[in-house]
Amino acid sequence: MENRKVYLDKHSNLLQLEEHMYPLVDVEKPNVFRNLFRYDEIPKIAFNDRIVPHSMPDEIWITDTTFRDGQQSRAPYSPEQIVKIYEYFHRLGGPKGKIRQCEFFLYSKKDRDAVYQCMEKGYEFPEITSWIRASKKDFELVKEIGMKETGILVSCSDYHIFYKLKMTRRECMEHYLSVVRECLETGVSPRCHLEDITRSDIYGFVIPFCLELMKLKEEYQIPVKVRVCDTMGYGVNYPGAVIPRSIPGIIYGIRVHAGVPSELIEFHGHNDFYKAVSNSSTAWLYGASGVNCSLFGIGERTGNTPLEAMVFEYAQLRGTLDNMDTAVITELAEYYEKEIGYTVPSRTPFVGRNFNVTRAGIHADGLLKNEEIYNVFDTDKFLNRPPLVAVSNTSGLAGIAHWINTYFHLPEGKQVDKNTEMVAMVKAWVDKEYEEGRMTVLTDEELLEVIEAARKRLGCELM
Template sequence: MNDKRNTDDRHLSAATPAEPNLQREQFPYEAPPLVFFDGVDVPMDRPDSIFITDTTFRDGQQARLPYTVDQITDLFDLLHRLSGPSGVIRQSEFFLYSEKDRQAVRACQERGYEFPEITAWIRAVEKDFQLVKEMGIRETGILTSCSDYHIHLKLGLSREQAMEQYLSVVRAALEEGVRPRCHLEDVTRADVYGFVVPFVQQLQQLSAESGIPVKVRLCDTMGYGVSYPGAVLPRSVPRLLHALRSETGIPSAQLEWHGHNDFYKVLTNAATAWLYGCSGVNGTLLGFGERTGNTPIEGLLFEYMGLTGDRSVDTRVVTEIADYFERELGYEIPPMTPFVGKSFNVTAAGIHADGIIKNEEIYNIFDTAKLLNRPLGVLVTDKAGTAGVAHWVNRYLGLTGSERVDKRNPGVKALYEWVVRQYENGRTTSLSDGELAGAAQHHLPVRFPAGGKSPEPV
């Protein structure tokens, strides 16, 4: 279906329409949102410099038990190490409302790190800005909701009233020399040429007058964004970036994307934002965030490395972060979660295990042992085959080269037959290292001597 109504009607006015523009053609509510196409493509406009920003301690705390001050400090240390010397993770934002929030900010400020820079988040009201001044923070996010769903239905304002309220807080920040970052909440349901572009034009004017860059965060609050070529506004991520870059002249360095995962598109939309002119992409550790969560920083990191070729980052810190969440925070990471789940590089298929024995590159996404301190694994069940059992023995004992056991080894065959019997007797779960090591003492006595403690896994 073609629909050009939201791409060609460029009146560039923030005047309030007679009725809120809820764009029911695309957002019927009683059905999933619709994607319209008009066949118009816009060119990629990838910035020279791209980076990641963090909201683990702001949006990330809205989806779980609040972190303690010590936990925030620990995670901030890990973010600093993950950011690396070049500041791949450029900034991290914090709440300031409670005394505990402010204690956490002070503790992180005392670290003296250049990266990530500590920033704040406030509502578009004067009293919130006082907290930013008191904490000595140089940049703050400001909530500037931009869809008629928020302006009319939530705030009860006209577009003109909303824009003036937002601009007044931006002016107050600029007068104090604080960099404002306007969060265009719900931008993927907004009237782009009827509110978003005129508002950003006003922000650009204030930026030029003050000499302070006013940043703009594009918030895909409900995860409605799509990356498809030829899709129309406001859902098209490429068209959103193109509209702002071409109509307002805002530099890529002042643009940032903040996505949600309601429709499983969060990482794709984030990478698309980079490719079409957004320097910054915002995320959280493990993707914690409102409802379905934000873009996972660990996913962004590998996407960034793939786009830039930057190998300066110590990606093994990702595994330390995952361990911290499970050990210190009691969070059980879903095992299939990419990069951090216990099973993300573990195969359960015997035919896969056979390929892994020949060359692990056949079934491993990259050298996970080197990049994440996570050697390739095989889940041992009755489906693992002798190849899977041989791989388990080699991994468990740390055998390499000529020391490795082969799937044709009689002891390996006998151990696999033992595994099969467990499932014939009603077993439904995978076998633990301890269970396999105990059985291996009988079937592979040279490798696993009987009596005493079983060999420790490597």
């Protein structure tokens, strides 16, 4: 105790006592946390009520894996599509580069062609990075293209170390460190992807490994990043939950006990248990500067943290968008639908066709009086998506009036309301449709035809 260093923590402004060193714990049998992860039972979330403090970094940002993890779960993008999406990311991230990096595969000629074309754009942000397995053969690809940084797969749970790699922890660590050292020898900054960290022995393998990485960082004077990969989505953000499932506990341990600075910590979440967004926000709150995302959450199995979600999480946590251009999100959704042939599920927040569409008549009435009542924020301002009302048997006069005003972009003074005769005529037709047994929402084309007939009958114009 007497020989442990006392230092001032720059975030809390409190004196801290240097923690004990954490040596590698080499074990003969794998620790697979069978008390938490019995395969024939639903995983358990246990608590020990050990709380770690918030430590939001001075600067936080988003990185993207659309062209890597996102591309593992769908048909490959063409080089032209990759370049176009990359241009969208550049615009979305704004002048401050809040979309900090994009990572790419390098294995096919098509992937490499896309990388070269994106490099030719000359953008500072998003920075172009790659991803490889921890093999010297893969590293040749990185050197050939001239990447400044590459991700390296360094699986860290005993599930992977013992069952997949067939190694001991010490053999595995030495193998990983040899690849990282080779990366550093040529001046390339490694980003170590700590795969399956939420089933790993945090203080028996992860922290000792990260301590060795920080030694290499000091030796070569080149940044060494760590990506905290919640590969199976087991992470939770509940205060007092035990590691390895506790995201606050993992981020705290890597930052404080392994000495990895916030700007070198990044979180990569999966959505198997619906927790990708909350875990990513939690990683920011407890000391990770970066969160790694995929556009629309497209990724392995249930997907990754949706990039568009973290844009709005950033704004909520920081009180500003820092000049991110959120209207680009809508352009991206339209591009995916029209050019790529991918339709975002209709109720997906911010991007789905129906994310700000209301069907209930009582809600439509409130929306007509004041859209703040039933719209999350000014979606027209931030996403070029004004709130809409779908017309059905529950829409009522107010819903039909709102649909007409919104669809035709009627200005003040020209807008209809539930007392307008045309609205009553349309409602009479709608009521008749459902009285005759209709079960579906009315289409825009049907409504336009009925409105046009009513307009002609009344001899009026809508504009």
